[in-house]
Amino acid sequence: MRASQLLGERYKEKPAEANLISHMLLLKGGYIRQVSNGIYSLLPPAKRVVAKIERIIREEMDSIDGQEVQMPVVMPRELWEESGRYKSIGSELVRFRDRNEHDMLLGMTHEEAAVHLSRNEAVTYNKYPFMIYQFQTKFRDEPRARGGLIRVREFTMKDAYSFHTSQKDLENYYEKCLAAYNRIFKRVGVPEVIAVGSDTGMMGGSVAHEFMLLCDAGEDTIAICNNCDYKANLEVAQARSKHKDYEEGKLEEEKLEEVYTPDIKSIDNLVSFFGLSAKNFIKAAVFAVQNSNKPLIVFIRGDLEVNEAKLKKVVYANVFPLTDYTDISLHFGFIGPLGLDTSKVDILFDKSLEGEENLVCGANKVGYHLKGFSMKRDLIPEKFYDVAKINHGDECCVCNSGTIELSRGIEVGNIFQLGTKYTMSMNMTYTDVDGERKHPIMGCYGIGVGRLMASVLEVRHDDYGPIWPISIAPWHVHICILNGHKGNVKEVAFALYEKLKELKCEVIIDDRDVNAGVQFADADLLGIPVRVIVSPKNLDNNKIEISTRDKTIKKLVEKEDAVKEILDVVNDLLKA
Amino acid sequence: MRASQLLGERYKEKPAEANLISHMLLLKGGYIRQVSNGIYSLLPPAKRVVAKIERIIREEMDSIDGQEVQMPVVMPRELWEESGRYKSIGSELVRFRDRNEHDMLLGMTHEEAAVHLSRNEAVTYNKYPFMIYQFQTKFRDEPRARGGLIRVREFTMKDAYSFHTSQKDLENYYEKCLAAYNRIFKRVGVPEVIAVGSDTGMMGGSVAHEFMLLCDAGEDTIAICNNCDYKANLEVAQARSKHKDYEEGKLEEEKLEEVYTPDIKSIDNLVSFFGLSAKNFIKAAVFAVQNSNKPLIVFIRGDLEVNEAKLKKVVYANVFPLTDYTDISLHFGFIGPLGLDTSKVDILFDKSLEGEENLVCGANKVGYHLKGFSMKRDLIPEKFYDVAKINHGDECCVCNSGTIELSRGIEVGNIFQLGTKYTMSMNMTYTDVDGERKHPIMGCYGIGVGRLMASVLEVRHDDYGPIWPISIAPWHVHICILNGHKGNVKEVAFALYEKLKELKCEVIIDDRDVNAGVQFADADLLGIPVRVIVSPKNLDNNKIEISTRDKTIKKLVEKEDAVKEILDVVNDLLKA
Secondary structure (H helix, E strand, O other): OEOOOOOOOOOOOOOOOOOOHHHHHHHHOOOEEEEEOOEEEEOHHHHHHHHHHHHHHHHHHHHOOEEEOEOOOEEEHHHHHHHOHHHHOOOOOOEEEOOOOOEEEEOOOOHHHHHHHHOOOOOEHHHOOEEEEEEEEEEOOOOOOEOOOOEOOEEEEEEEEEEEOOHHHHHHHHHHHHHHHHHHHHHOOOOOOEEEEOOOHHHOOOOEEEEEEEOOOOOEEEEEEOOOOOEEEOOOOOOOOOOHHHHOOOOOOOOOEEEEOOOOOOHHHHHHHHOOOHHHEEEEEEEEEOOOOOOEEEEEEOOOOEOHHHHHHHHOOOEEEEOOOOOOOOOOOOOOOOOOOOOOOEEEEEHHHOOOOOEEEEOOOOOEEEEEEOOOOOOOOOOEEOOEOOOOOOEOOOOOOOEEEEEEEEEEEEEEEEEOHHHHHOOOOEEOOOOOEEOOEEEEEEEEHHHHHHHHHHHOEEOOEEOOOOOOOOOOEEEEEOOOOOOOHHHHHHHHHHHHHHOOOOEEEEOOOOOHHHHHHHHHHHOOOEEEEEOHHHHHOOEEEEEEOOOOOEEEEEHHHHHHHHHHHHHHHHHO | OEOOOOOOOOOOOOOOOOOOHHHHHHHHOOOEEEEEOOEEEEOHHHHHHHHHHHHHHHHHHHHOOEEEOEOOOEEEHHHHHHHOHHHHOOOOOOEEEOOOOOEEEEOOOOHHHHHHHHOOOOOEHHHOOEEEEEEEEEEOOOOOOEOOOOEOOEEEEEEEEEEEOOHHHHHHHHHHHHHHHHHHHHHOOOOOOEEEEOOOHHHOOOOEEEEEEEOOOOOEEEEEEOOOOOEEEOOOOOOOOOOHHHHOOOOOOOOOEEEEOOOOOOHHHHHHHHOOOHHHEEEEEEEEEOOOOOOEEEEEEOOOOEOHHHHHHHHOOOEEEEOOOOOOOOOOOOOOOOOOOOOOOEEEEEHHHOOOOOEEEEOOOOOEEEEEEOOOOOOOOOOEEOOEOOOOOOEOOOOOOOEEEEEEEEEEEEEEEEEOHHHHHOOOOEEOOOOOEEOOEEEEEEEEHHHHHHHHHHHOEEOOEEOOOOOOOOOOEEEEEOOOOOOOHHHHHHHHHHHHHHOOOOEEEEOOOOOHHHHHHHHHHHOOOEEEEEOHHHHHOOEEEEEEOOOOOEEEEEHHHHHHHHHHHHHHHHHO
């Protein structure tokens, strides 16, 4: 490729609309252009990167017996009615009516299409297990598209769907896929991606993992234990619920008594008033719940906060925190578990309160709290729920000794054990060995290709541009011609270029009549791993300069050895 | 690949919904499944064929300096307002509103997106020419989707857009692309595809070619001269307009006179009444024209018919034939060019009448015709238009000696010289050598990938299934195991399979425990070029059978030579 012919200008200035590094570099470097909010076109270098990422994913999917298929972008309403998602998904699902007044939609994921494609083809047990996958355009009408390719509305996704005759078989395959995903992220140059436990969200199912690339640009927060293997998205991260003081058996059982606490409402004020730690209080958090006419009061230990994502999952509905509520006599600041009218409010207890004693809580009376409250004596709920937020520095709930650290991360992939959610609702069955009709058990596995490209940029760049891993770099070698009008510089550079092309090397040559500063700035923005500089000064000494974009190599070689030396550097990088 | 694991059942029966051979074979052979009207999923064998077709197209596009990009499926209304097509295209363009009440659409082609992507990137002449291309999903809400993948609503298209600084440069590139297209069709196994002159339709522009695969399943009719190179879609095929008799100078000029012709209206009746050939009459064809409140009368030589597609292009609107019209006093059967009230009707003359004399035409009076009418004397229109239908057996208008033959064809690709239609309306400019801002000149070039696959099937099959050209076959070698339970048949077959895989041969093995009839029927439906049969009978003689799907080769080889012999057959086919 000649740079003079490459479509896509590279800019000096930081584009105003870009906050994330990847967004900025993709615009500056001539990789993407916005067509509409959250909708982009890819220029040739980006298309080359994406194609290489796709090739790596394809090889890994094939290596775990995936069969590539293609399902449509546009689907009929009926298909999504079957699964129930036509109704359950909101306005992020684009719906339209075709010319025959038929309701259609744009696929944002393809579970329904995968079941539709498979259900008449795999009707006996001996066809199982199998996995199908595709690379397909999805459209998700995100309310807040942002960050270039990090959160878009239209995107290419590799989505895969596996079908099994037993949960055990699904679990085995899930592990194989998890390993394949780890190989993919390693091969595209981000081996630091980690798999963390996650919410199953609108996909349904039980077990799910997200693959997170830890970096500041991430929209997700991940809790990671510094001692054991525990890693989870904050949305599902298990909070440590045991109250240490009691474990150590320090306190005696107190009597329940009312205490006058005029105007003392917040935990901070109560802590100083009573001279106790926040762990000894019951906090009441009040929420409005979608589709419910009763407020929900969540009781939680005083030192903890409610994790709304976890609460949502427990109540199967959206929740909104309330700081006031006039319809009934809830005394904000003095709300406690005893004496609430459950015909007017719903109540839920966090696991942090399970079995706790000697607590201070609201007395449901303005100006009063209760002291000596016991969850073993005064009120024993049917169930405790894990709805607490985990905090940076908390003790790990798994190993009980490590400390939880919170990090930001970008989700670059996800895998779900879906169970029979779709095969039951869509009535996909097979005849098992025993002659019975059964619903296959499904898993699904996604990677957003464009987001992965952008994520790589978030962690593989310097101040001047991308440092593409060679496995996905648009080209392997970038030849710069300095002072091309002098002596035989141009001839030597083009001879190198032609020779490298002949040897199937992926090479781009900057044949533009621009100065060295512009050439280097653009080369930095293209981020090609191996740079070759042909300049009059070095040629005078019969030398050519070879360097790597990550600056680990920089050397002068004899002109005659250049081709071999360049290919050696490329091959060393490819092997690394 | 093991056939036992391959997703997709193959059927014995012809599917009821399929009329076209390709549709039938794609369903029977487990290649495609319908998701909605004109919307299909591709099963693994089809996806493999499509991927190979795409690879061939990509290589040829790269060979003419194409740069692969990616433009979105969903585009904002504004982009198509710029070109004017948001209004001019009807309900085949899917429009929807996003969650922010923004009007969006599904791309059915990408001229607007290509200009949008390029207009800020190629602002000086030295960036030209360039060509960008993509493989992208399109949606066109066809009123009549039919024939499996032949006419669908959702499809993958390779679309390419070239930009030039002169018409001459566009023409040169257009020729290069035409040649590349011919190479593509040859490489995918249908060298008989021909380029024919075509209508530019909604794309705009002047010169256009369609690539037609002649076969009965085609929806288009192509006029082909049996003597010269002339080929054109019937929609634009030039009719021969010269009236031979006059050329030969046989007749003398007659006087204009009125003749009483009671109830004699049709050309057939007039021919016998006057004892003249149909060529001596002026026929009047009446049309309603979209968005016009006046009927349009087309006068044409009596032996010819009006080609509505050509007429549409002349009047820039849809036309509908009328056989009656009550609003004004048009006397159907007696309509002629003299004395019509042009405030009430529009009039148009076909080229066939140019310079003709001694004609019979209607007198615009019930029961009367005029004789001796001359287009040189009695009425000389400003312009004559070519709106006549060409007929099978007509003389060629180009070489004047060949005969036109009409054939059915499937359009598998098209190329257009668009000119500045899009760059002007969307204000794309560059600075030319002379310092002036100019609009680049565009060409565009499409191939429907799925339709091409189906078209290949229309001409590469036998009664039992596809005969895939090896360049696009899902696999190269298909191993059948007959009586796998006997002796070492299975071991030998699998040893062959493993060895071939090791040697990077694309091989599928039928490891299912089914009888030879089922194996062969399915192998025919998969249409793999080279078939290897491992059977107890042949193994007894230490032999293995190799044959080709097209039946040109069938031989027994020594077991030990099988791998080499198989690869030789494959390589010979690949070279052919």
